[in-house]
Amino acid sequence: MTDLLTVDALKVHFFTQSGVAPAIDGIDFAIRPRETLGLVGESGSGKTMASLAVLRLVPPPARIVGGSLRFRGHDLLALDATAMRGLRGKSIAMIFQNPAFSLNPILSVGAQLIEILRWHERVSRTAARDRAAELLRLVGIADPLHRLRQFPHELSGGMKQRICIARALLCNPALILADEPTTNLDVTIQAQILDLLEELRERLHMAMLLVSHDMGLVARMAHRITVVYAGRTCETADVRSIFHAPLHPYTRALLDSTPRVDHDYGHEAHPTLRTIGGRIPNLAAPPSGCRFHPRCPEATAECAQLRPEPIQVAPGHIVSCLKRGSPGVPNAGLPTLGVPDAGLPTMELPAVGLAAMGAPPVDPTA
Ligand SMILES: Nc1ncnc2c1ncn2[C@@H]1O[C@H](COP(=O)(O)OP(=O)(O)OP(=O)(O)O)[C@@H](O)[C@H]1O
Numbered sequence: 001m002t003d004l005l006t007v008d009a010l011k012v013h014f015f016t017q018s019g020v021a022p023a024i025d026g027i028d029f030a031i032r033p034r035e036t037l038g039l040v041g042e043s044g045s046g047k048t049m050a051s052l053a054v055l056r057l058v059p060p061p062a063r064i065v066g067g068s069l070r071f072r073g074h075d076l077l078a079l080d081a082t083a084m085r086g087l088r089g090k091s092i093a094m095i096f097q098n099p100a101f102s103l104n105p106i107l108s109v110g111a112q113l114i115e116i117l118r119w120h121e122r123v124s125r126t127a128a129r130d131r132a133a134e135l136l137r138l139v140g141i142a143d144p145l146h147r148l149r150q151f152p153h154e155l156s157g158g159m160k161q162r163i164c165i166a167r168a169l170l171c172n173p174a175l176i177l178a179d180e181p182t183t184n185l186d187v188t189i190q191a192q193i194l195d196l197l198e199e200l201r202e203r204l205h206m207a208m209l210l211v212s213h214d215m216g217l218v219a220r221m222a223h224r225i226t227v228v229y230a231g232r233t234c235e236t237a238d239v240r241s242i243f244h245a246p247l248h249p250y251t252r253a254l255l256d257s258t259p260r261v262d263h264d265y266g267h268e269a270h271p272t273l274r275t276i277g278g279r280i281p282n283l284a285a286p287p288s289g290c291r292f293h294p295r296c297p298e299a300t301a302e303c304a305q306l307r308p309e310p311i312q313v314a315p316g317h318i319v320s321c322l323k324r325g326s327p328g329v330p331n332a333g334l335p336t337l338g339v340p341d342a343g344l345p346t347m348e349l350p351a352v353g354l355a356a357m358g359a360p361p362v363d364p365t366a
């Protein structure tokens with residue numbers, strides 16, 4: 001099946017006053033039509049930056065400095081600003097990590113939703129309001145016309161998240177980027193929101209990138225999983241292979257630190273949940289070679305010298321580990337501060353485009 005989105009060797013670097021931080025230095029994943037791909041990794045591994053890069057919305061001082069992003073065969077990095085604005089929120093929509101901050105506090109819910117629809121489609125204000133109300137009903141909000149008149153501070157966290165989902169669905173996108181869509185919600189609301197997302201994805205024939213640090217959540221929702229660590233992809237496979245035959249030492253460590261309902265802890269004298277020793281590195285000065293080597297139980301000397309490249313070890317199962325047959329390449333030098341980027345498009349901040357995506361307001365003077 002042809003992929004809807006392919007992200008290949010994505011690189012996003014932060015050009016700070018103290019130097020270049022190569023935060024994302026080789027993230028690859030692909031999403032097929034109508035599937036859910038889970039993007040999993042510890043905090044700081046680059047999940048949000050990779051999602052924002054798909055929309056070319058990485059915030060300064062970050063820039064996309066390498067790799068390729070293709071959506072329906074189009075090179076997203078070659079699109080002009082107008083084409084990119086037309087795509088954001090319409091073909092690819094995003095549910096941002098924190099729903100409370102992604103709604104504009106000084107606009108009513110209705111104004112925010114109607115603005116997006118009228119930005120993308122030639123519809124009257126009344127037709128846009130009717131469509132917004134229909135979407136609120138679809139995401140389980142009762143009395144939608146009343147809710148459209150309310151402001152974000154008048155709504156509960158779960159209600160705000162439903163509105164963010166409705167906003168993402170307004171233009172029938174082919175792909176939804178859901179960045180930790182249930183963080184900050186209590187567990188019962190989390191379950192409702194996840195069920196709702198899955199039902200809508202199925203009903204509306206959408207694909208979804210589900211960003212999470214929670215293996216359990218991803219196991220429940222995703223068809224396939226991509227595991228990332230410190231700005232690089234470790235492993236991609238279907239859910240069953242990731243859970244029952246993980247190959248990358250980091251995937252194994254993540255699973256060992258996750259409680260499993262399919263594991264019988266009763267036979268263990270002192271059931272314990274393992275933790276991953278050490279912590280995710282500072283990506284301003286990441287480890288050489290394989291970025292996981294300082295924490296990897298299988299690391300050898302060459303792991304500090306060579307960067308593992310992805311290799312397909314079984315159909316659909318891709319891993320980046322020298323011990324699993326990945327080719328290793330010596331570390332490449334990094335650009336230094338002040339060196340222009342590779343000529344790839346950087347982030348633009350179109351006021352309407354950003355608002356249409358529901359991004360928090362940006363101060364252009366900052
Ligand atoms: N202004 C900055 N300068 C340098 N590095 C930065 C800056 N902002 C973010 N980073 C780095 O970018 C990396 C990727 O961050 P990102 O927000 O994508 O992580 P994440 O996987 O989404 O984490 P979380 O699970 O906490 O949301 C982090 O390691 C972070 O330290």
Ligand code: SF4
Pocket residue numbers: 248249250290291292293294296297298299300303308320321322323324
């Ligand atoms: S390449 Fe080496 S350090 Fe990296 S995951 Fe494989 S064994 Fe561990």
Ligand SMILES: [Mg+2]
Pocket residue numbers: 047048049097179
């Ligand atoms: Mg994040």
